[in-house]
Amino acid sequence: MLFGAFANTTSHSLVRFSRATILGAAQRPLHTTRTLLQKTDPNLNWDEFFKLRRQRRLWERLAALPCALLGLGAGAAVFASLPVNPQQTFMGLDPLIVFGGATMFCGVLGFVVGPSVGRVWYRIGNSELARSLDAKEAAFFKHVKANRSDPNFSSASNPLPDFYGEKINSLEGYRRWLRKQREHERKGTFKLGGKKK
Structure with missing residues (x-):
């Protein structure tokens, strides 16, 4: 009997709490979180x-x-x-x-x-x-x-490719640029392990 009364009171308070939470959330504009994220994380x-x-x-x-x-x-x-x-x-x-x-x-x-x-x-x-x-x-x-190669390794037969990375237009392009820099280093230090493209 005592346990049933306690359970009843608890369920009523939970319903009131959830109603207040839902009403409070409904009154707040939905776009505030999105705009705050845009402002705080540019x-x-x-x-x-x-x-x-x-x-x-x-x-x-x-x-x-x-x-x-x-x-x-x-x-x-x-x-x-x-x-x-x-x-x-x-x-x-x-x-x-x-x-x-x-x-x-x-x-x-x-x-x-x-x-x-x-x-x-x-x-x-x-x-x-x-x-x-x-x-x-x-x-x-x-x-x-x-990540760019040392310009001292450059020569007429081994020019430094894209020193400032201006031709990089995507993540795949960045990976290609990294491979070219490593190849330039290998050629410059006479470690020709890379494949020529």
């Missing part, structure tokens, strides 16, 4: 890092063309407005050749500056991801620096 895994890195490079390459056209157009506008005297030469060259060369140089300069402009656009459009990408890229370059 680190990316390696697959996401390489994907974002490829995306940033695409932005850089796409920005090069409009910047080149802008530079070419600006150079053409400036040099076309200058007066040309056909009887006067510039360093022994015809002024039209000089102005044409300067216009082409403006286009090339725009093409060179374009990737930097694309990187800035990417950082503005994805500020949170850009910070995480920078942190992961610093860690990636530490791995590259620690």
Whole structure:
């Protein structure tokens, strides 16, 4: 009898506790945990890092063309407005050749500056991801620096492959890069145990 009353009280208190827990959980927004995790853990895994890195490079390459056209157009506008005297030469060259060369140089300069402009656009459009990408890229370059072969082993027949790891676009690419570095070391120290690719 006494045991039955105790069991009844315990079950009622458990039901009240579980009801309060469920109601409290229902009142809290479901996305808070996810957003807190995103704020407290900005680190990316390696697959996401390489994907974002490829995306940033695409932005850089796409920005090069409009910047080149802008530079070419600006150079053409400036040099076309200058007066040309056909009887006067510039360093022994015809002024039209000089102005044409300067216009082409403006286009090339725009093409060179374009990737930097694309990187800035990417950082503005994805500020949170850009910070995480920078942190992961610093860690990636530490791995590259620690695992690359000694440049002193390089020669005309044994060049150092991809010193900064710029061609690495995936984890599989990183493993290939590591194999090439080990092969470069073996060739440099006359231990030709690796297979040539």
